[in-house]
Structure formats: C-alpha cells, structure tokens
Amino acid sequence: MATTPAPAICIKLHRHVSNELNGQFPDNVPQLIELPGIGRSTAGAISSIAFKNQATILDGNVKRVLARFSATDGWPGKSAVVEKLWLIAETYTPYKRIADYTQAMMDLGATLCTRSSPNCEQCPLVKDCKAYQQGNPQDYPGKKPKKKLQVKTTFFLIIKNNQGALLLEQNPPAGLWGGLWVFPQCESQDQLEETYLKLGIQAESQQILAVKRHTFSHFHLDYQPVEISISHSGATAGQVAEQGNQVWYNPQNPLSLGMPAPIKALLLKQN
Numbered sequence: 001m002a003t004t005p006a007p008a009i010c011i012k013l014h015r016h017v018s019n020e021l022n023g024q025f026p027d028n029v030p031q032l033i034e035l036p037g038i039g040r041s042t043a044g045a046i047s048s049i050a051f052k053n054q055a056t057i058l059d060g061n062v063k064r065v066l067a068r069f070s071a072t073d074g075w076p077g078k079s080a081v082v083e084k085l086w087l088i089a090e091t092y093t094p095y096k097r098i099a100d101y102t103q104a105m106m107d108l109g110a111t112l113c114t115r116s117s118p119n120c121e122q123c124p125l126v127k128d129c130k131a132y133q134q135g136n137p138q139d140y141p142g143k144k145p146k147k148k149l150q151v152k153t154t155f156f157l158i159i160k161n162n163q164g165a166l167l168l169e170q171n172p173p174a175g176l177w178g179g180l181w182v183f184p185q186c187e188s189q190d191q192l193e194e195t196y197l198k199l200g201i202q203a204e205s206q207q208i209l210a211v212k213r214h215t216f217s218h219f220h221l222d223y224q225p226v227e228i229s230i231s232h233s234g235a236t237a238g239q240v241a242e243q244g245n246q247v248w249y250n251p252q253n254p255l256s257l258g259m260p261a262p263i264k265a266l267l268l269k270q271n
C-alpha cells in the first residue's frame with residue numbers, strides 16, 4: 001500500500017529533535033519555540049495539551065474570543081494590540097485542567113464565537129463578555145487599517161466633431177491602461193488650450209463636468225470630463241491621426257476597441 005509522504009516541516013522537525021535534542025521532544029514553551037515551524041501559540045498548545053503545563057495559547061480563534069471578551073480595541077496585527085491580548089490570555093490561563101481549558105478556548109472560537117455570527121446565547125462566557133454587554137461583538141477584533149491611497153488627477157477631453165464622432169487615442173502598450181483607447185488627456189485646466197493646439201483643434205464650446213473617481217489597487221484616479229465641440233469633421237486632427245494612435249469614434253457605428261471602464265461609461269453618456 002502506498003504511504004503519504006511526510007510534509008517537509010515534519011521531516012525537518014524530526015531531524016532537529018533526533019540530531020539536536022537526542023530524540024527528546026521538549027515539553028516547555030521556551031524550548032518548543034526553538035523548533036522549526038513552531039510559534040509561540042503552537043508551543044503553548046503543545047505544552048498545555050500534551051504535557052499539561054500551564055502554558056498559554058493565542059491562535060486566531062482565541063484572539064477573537066479574548067478581544068471580544070475584554071473589548072480590546074485595535075487590529076491584532078499590531079504588536080501593541082497582540083501583546084495586550086497575550087497579557088489577557090496569560091492572566092486567564094489556569095493551573096488546573098489546563099489541557100481542557102486550552103481545547104475549550106480553541107473550540108469556543110471555532111464553533112461559537114465565530115467571525116461573522118457569534119452565538120452569544122449559547123456561550124459560557126456571555127455573562128462577563130464586554131463586547132456582548134456593549135452589543136457589538138463583531139466590532140472585535142479591530143480590522144486592519146486601510147492604506148490611504150494616493151490621489152492622481154487628470155482631465156479627459158471628450159472632443160466631438162461636427163459629425164458626432166469622438167476623438168480617442170491609444171495608450172502605449174506599457175503603463176496604465178496599456179494599449180487601451182482613451183480620451184486625450186491633460187493634467188490641469190490651465191493646460192486645456194495648449195492641448196487643443198497640440199491636437200490641432202479649435203474648441204467651439206467647452207464644458208467642464210464634475211469630478212469622478214476610479215480606484216486602482218494603489219491609487220485613486222480623480223478625472224474630470226471636459227466636453228468640447230469642434231465645428232469641423234476633424235480633418236485637422238486627422239493629420240495627427242496619421243500617427244496611427246488616434247481615431248474618430250462614431251458612437252452610432254462603434255468600432256470594436258479595448259477601453260477602460262470609465263471611458264466606456266463616458267462614451268455611453270455621449271449616445
């Protein structure tokens with residue numbers, strides 16, 4: 001019969017105990033955390049359950065139970081918060097029936113004090129649980145603070161010719177929205193005139209619309225659409241179009257072009 005190969009960490013652990021500890025598996029936390037793959041909480045679980053020592057655990061489930069029980073604020077990924085939870089965990093760790101206590105705390109977190117729907121009515125800690133008394137167990141433990149995203153800004157120039165077609169440009173293959181078709185852009189309102197000149201157009205009318213936001217994983221893009229009408233068919237702009245990265249897009253007879261979602265949404269409004 002085929003046997004399942006032991007995971008690499010077990011082999012490493014076995015070698016370490018055989019070679020470094022003369023085959024003697026440690027029973028206390030300081031020595032257990034020296035073993036490969038054993039952290040502080042796992043060391044506490046082994047020492048308390050297997051060897052009945054007064055040792056403390058604080059795995060993810062127990063962190064949640066204790067954060068709620070003591071209404072401890074803050075995200076446990078922060079060292080100050082986790083250290084506070086360790087102190088609380090150590091305070092409650094009993095001398096007697098340590099294995100039962102450890103198992104019960106892990107089970108409590110896994111079955112009753114669950115992340116999204118704590119079953120407080122059935123919980124043996126309900127009378128003393130601060131989060132239950134406050135009526136907000138799900139606010140604990142605190143969530144990871146969100147990173148404040150950088151904000152970039154741009155103006156999208158929605159240039160419409162006298163035939164209702166809109167000027168689009170294809171982005172270079174690398175970079176933001178690489179290879180996709182977008183409206184011509186400029187960075188500020190002051191650059192509008194200069195950008196019209198570069199594009200070879202003369203704006204007959206111009207309307208600056210309200211700012212909209214598109215969020216990427218690392219930044220927000222605040223873009224402001226500017227609706228511009230020109231009185232010709234874009235022949236002047238056609239000179240630039242010969243570069244191959246511009247097209248007059250007719251929303252009534254649309255070409256199949258790859259576009260980012262905000263551009264598609266703005267085009268829909270032009271129909």
Ligand code: SF4
Pocket residue numbers: 065068069112113114118119120121123124125126129130131132137
């Ligand atoms: S009373 Fe509710 S919130 Fe408090 S420990 Fe028990 S299940 Fe968790």
